[in-house]
Amino acid sequence: SQWGEENLQALSIQEGEDVTMNCSYKTYTTVVHWYRQDSGRGPALIILIRSNEREKRSGRLRATLDTSSQSSSLSITAAQCEDTAVYFCATDETGGADRLTFGKGTQLIIQP
Amino acid sequence: AQTIHQWPVAEIKAVGSPLSLGCTIKGKSSPNLYWYWQATGGTLQQLFYSITVGQVESVVQLNLSASRPKDDQFILSTEKLLLSHSGFYLCAWSSSLGGREQYFGPGTRLTVL
Numbered sequence: 001s002q003w004g005e006e007n008l009q010a011l012s013i014q015e016g017e018d019v020t021m022n023c024s025y026k027t028y029t030t031v032v033h034w035y036r037q038d039s040g041r042g043p044a045l046i047i048l049i050r051s052n053e054r055e056k057r058s059g060r061l062r063a064t065l066d067t068s069s070q071s072s073s074l075s076i077t078a079a080q081c082e083d084t085a086v087y088f089c090a091t092d093e094t095g096g097a098d099r100l101t102f103g104k105g106t107q108l109i110i111q112p
Numbered sequence: 113a114q115t116i117h118q119w120p121v122a123e124i125k126a127v128g129s130p131l132s133l134g135c136t137i138k139g140k141s142s143p144n145l146y147w148y149w150q151a152t153g154g155t156l157q158q159l160f161y162s163i164t165v166g167q168v169e170s171v172v173q174l175n176l177s178a179s180r181p182k183d184d185q186f187i188l189s190t191e192k193l194l195l196s197h198s199g200f201y202l203c204a205w206s207s208s209l210g211g212r213e214q215y216f217g218p219g220t221r222l223t224v225l
Binding site for chain 2: 008031033035040041042043044045048088090092098099100101102103104105
């Protein structure tokens with residue numbers, strides 16, 4: 001899982017397999033953001049899950065949030081080569097603007 | 113539709129030289145704006161945020177400064193670059209209406225030699 005001082009993690013799976021990436025956070029948050037970043041590009045938001053949601057789905061993506069354990073997960077079903085990217089979770093502090101704190105990220109490689 | 117543009121795409125600069133990076137958002141009125149820095153292979157670190165013209169808040173000190181001269185423009189600068197400034201600089205925006213989502217630009221790759 002990502003957070004803290006761990007380095008960027010790497011996961012390599014075969015096309016068609018399912019994968020889950022985990023994220024634990026240290027401070028209270030009402031929202032967990034999941035981003036994917038393709039090489040050399042800016043991150044793109046893929047799922048945003050709020051504290052009143054235990055699960056959220058978007059196509060082959062599924063995010064969960066457990067506020068009691070301060071953890072979130074992102075699952076990809078039937079992974080495809082185009083899912084290869086770095087995935088980050090992020091939490092935010094509000095107060096007029098959203099100060100996102102990003103986890104260390106997971107490098108996901110889908111092998112054909 | 114909103115578009116976010118960053119310039120330049122990449123820069124190679126000498127230690128001690130000045131730097132100015134720019135970001136423009138089109139199609140969105142009064143957005144919240146953000147600057148992030150990302151080391152190669154690393155995570156994103158938020159540097160500055162701004163909720164209105166002329167107001168910029170610093171999140172972390174890296175011998176950099178930021179300004180918002182126009183509603184749709186955010187500038188990151190320094191008078192003297194350090195080797196540690198190398199990395200990927202990303203601008204992002206979010207709605208001032210509290211949508212919580214942040215949308216990132218394409219980034220500027222900075223190499224300090």
